[in-house]
Amino acid sequence: MPWWLVIKATGAPGHGAKLYDNSAIENLFKSIESIRRFRASQFDLVKAGLKGEGEVISVNMAFLKAGTPSPTGFVMNLQPSEAEAGFDIRIPPTVNAEFLEKRIAEEWAPASRNMSFEFKQKGSTQDYRGRPLITATDRSNPWWALLVEAIKKANGKIGKPEIFPAATDSLYFRQQGLRAIGFSPMANTPVLLHDHNELQDGVWKYLSLRNNCRKPSLMASQLGPWL
Numbered sequence: 001m002p003w004w005l006v007i008k009a010t011g012a013p014g015h016g017a018k019l020y021d022n023s024a025i026e027n028l029f030k031s032i033e034s035i036r037r038f039r040a041s042q043f044d045l046v047k048a049g050l051k052g053e054g055e056v057i058s059v060n061m062a063f064l065k066a067g068t069p070s071p072t073g074f075v076m077n078l079q080p081s082e083a084e085a086g087f088d089i090r091i092p093p094t095v096n097a098e099f100l101e102k103r104i105a106e107e108w109a110p111a112s113r114n115m116s117f118e119f120k121q122k123g124s125t126q127d128y129r130g131r132p133l134i135t136a137t138d139r140s141n142p143w144w145a146l147l148v149e150a151i152k153k154a155n156g157k158i159g160k161p162e163i164f165p166a167a168t169d170s171l172y173f174r175q176q177g178l179r180a181i182g183f184s185p186m187a188n189t190p191v192l193l194h195d196h197n198e199l200q201d202g203v204w205k206y207l208s209l210r211n212n213c214r215k216p217s218l219m220a221s222q223l224g225p226w227l
Contacts, residue, residue: 001097001133002167003089004062004120007031007109008082016077025066027113028083034107035059035087054163055092057100062086086120092163093125093133124175133174135181137161143181156185 009031011024020026042056066083067074091097109117125133137144151158170180 001091001093001123001125001171003091003122005087005089005104005117006084006120007087007115007117008084010082010114010116011079013081014079016079018079020079022114023079024081024083024114025079027115028066028085030113031108031115032061032085035061038103052162053165055094057092057095058088058090058165060088062088090165090167091125094163095125097125123171127175127177129177131177133171134163135174135179137181141179143179147181147183 007028009024009028011022011027012020014020014023038057039059042058045051045056046053063084063086065085066080068078068080069075089100091100104117109115127133135141135144139145148158164182168182170182173180
């Protein structure tokens with residue numbers, strides 16, 4: 001689930017030669033360092049093989065904005081009164097997002113340090129009924145069984161189900177309480193999103209999946225709550 005966070009720091013402007021406490025830049029850098037440590041702790045779990053990329057909270061800086069513009073660039077002898085940084089945060093549906101929002105308010109952008117924050121985008125990790133945005137990937141889900149069967153018929157091998165670390169349109173189905181499974185036909189290929197060769201022989205897997213989903217034997221009574 002994407003959260004697009006903008007953190008803003010304020011402080012008294014001053015001459016570039018002076019040392020000030022709690023300047024806008026200093027306050028922002030403290031937040032950036034705190035965020036960096038959190039990011040490293042999450043990334044360490046991935047590097048150690050303890051969790052997949054889609055199972056941790058990823059945080060990446062998208063922009064950094066500060067300074068007083070001049071005709072030739074920036075005024076170099078003036079400390080600015082404001083500084084901002086933007087972050088692309090991705091939260092897995094297995095995480096309670098409330099603790100992260102609390103961390104943002106208390107540690108990453110505390111008002112006591114002249115900080116504020118806003119979300120340019122902030123999605124929920126639950127559907128409209130309050131359920132986690134997760135679809136079962138076992139025999140209890142008839143759609144999953146169809147997918148597995150279709151891949152086998154196309155002489156393919158299905159990989160281990162995982163939470164996609166970015167986001168797809170299936171998110172909007174899950175938010176409405178509908179179950180959705182993301183599927184990519186790439187085989188033995190590094191994950192290069194939207195690369196030129198992402199389909200390879202995937203067309204045949206898609207055709208097999210389509211034919212399998214049109215089975216007359218798959219009655220509405222079987223799908224029941226999955227519709």
